[in-house]
Amino acid sequence: MVIVSSCTLLLGEDKHANLAAAFQDLQSKRVDLSSRHYKDVTFLLAYAAAETSFQWFFLPQLAEQAPITLGPLLDMATELGRYELLRTCIQAYRLLFVMKVNLADLPTRLAPYVILDRGDGRSLEWTKEGICKKIPDFQSYLKQQCTTLEAIEKAYQASNEAAQAARSKGQQPCLIGSIHPPRLLKQGYKVITSPQGFPPMVLSEEDLHAIALASCEAARILHTKGLVHRDLRFANIIELARRQYVVIDLESVAEVSSAALPGNFEQVLKTCTQSTLDPQRHYTEASDMYSIGILLEGLCSNTTQPSEALQRFIIQLKSKKLSAAAAVQYLGTSWENSGQDVMQP
Structure with missing residues (x-):
């Protein structure tokens, strides 16, 4: 080879x-x-x-x-x-x-069977079956992340079910799934995820639209099951093919809870800020939508001047008044053709 x-x-x-x-x-x-x-x-x-x-x-x-x-x-x-x-x-x-x-210049892609150290013992390895993710001392990880293994298992199950439904319609999944259910071994947590992708390119507003649709649909799948992703950022999006994107990293998922997050949570989850949480320090479904707004806002610098429709959409996401289901319905028609603000169903 x-x-x-x-x-x-x-x-x-x-x-x-x-x-x-x-x-x-x-x-x-x-x-x-x-x-x-x-x-x-x-x-x-x-x-x-x-x-x-x-x-x-x-x-x-x-x-x-x-x-x-x-x-x-x-x-x-x-x-x-x-x-x-x-x-x-x-x-x-x-x-x-x-x-x-004549190869594409993709310096961040993983080589086969090379283990990528993510820090704190966490690792990723590309295998023929999928991407193998390992997290040692998983109980400490769960405590630090304020989540549970049950929530993560529930997220992967929801993703796999949604992927099966999408493929039956000839569509690609928008949320990372698992080849086998996550497992807790003596060495820690292990899961093999699929599909495999690569760092996305964002060159136009059409690319932004596709990323927005994938992110909002991924959020909708999780929110339907009473889950929140909590780490919706560009680093957690991969590209399968041109304008086909997938949200990854379900190890950040948690159940929607009425419990306030600890004061140091912003240091644990770097994408989380005081603006992301509600006044009672709850991370809600609206927090995910706010994060998608921040994600799109940051990506606008990679494109030409964003359209008024895109700017309005971002404002509504950041206002925390837009559900994932409403956003998906709106994006299904594309914001260029809508010409109006998103209306909640």
Whole structure:
């Protein structure tokens, strides 16, 4: 395997005797190539080898497309075969260099099987199954975050149910889900999340509209279950494809409670301010909507002058008078076409 800028460019399978088995294993590793990651690179290089046989392949962009045999089957038992292998390896690495310079510039993406340390022992690891998140000393984490494992489990269950409903309509999920329910192990908390995405690009008001819709729909899903996200910020949004966004990090979720948050909570949850909470220091559904308003307001600097409709929408979010359901209904028509303030249902 050859990985450049966290993108796999070459795959290989070696078997002791069975070339067909090597080819099948190669096929099992294939996934569609994201144009956001691979940009103008529309194929991978690959090889299958067994005993003295060696075969190069092109793997097309879509995993469902058949591999393309590249050149003849090489017999390394012969002098000519060994010469051809050396010659084609040189050509392959020249091609890899060309592929490298055509990759998208995404320095923050995770490399496969590399553990990203988030501090305090928390870690993320990209695996074939999904993103594996681990938090040690989870009981202390729960106490510090003023939440419970039950609330987090409830959030993932709600997300998975919503994702299933979305996919049945041919739509992408807007809230991170889990491959398996979160687990509390001896080493701490562990969950494998899906789908996998990458840091989003925000270049236009259309991008902002898509982020707003995903954020408000994610909030609506949680609020329907009596939950609040409490950490709706740009760092907790990933992009699946152009203008398809997903809200992540359900470990910040908590039940809506009448209990006042402790005085140091703003230091624990950096996105939380006195303005986010109500006068009694409660974090409510309206607090989530306020956070989305702050998120959109901060992103406006990445676009052209925001439209009046967008500015009105942000003001209403920050006023804490707009529910997630009303915001989703409004955004379904796009604020450009509405021309009026959002009305609560």
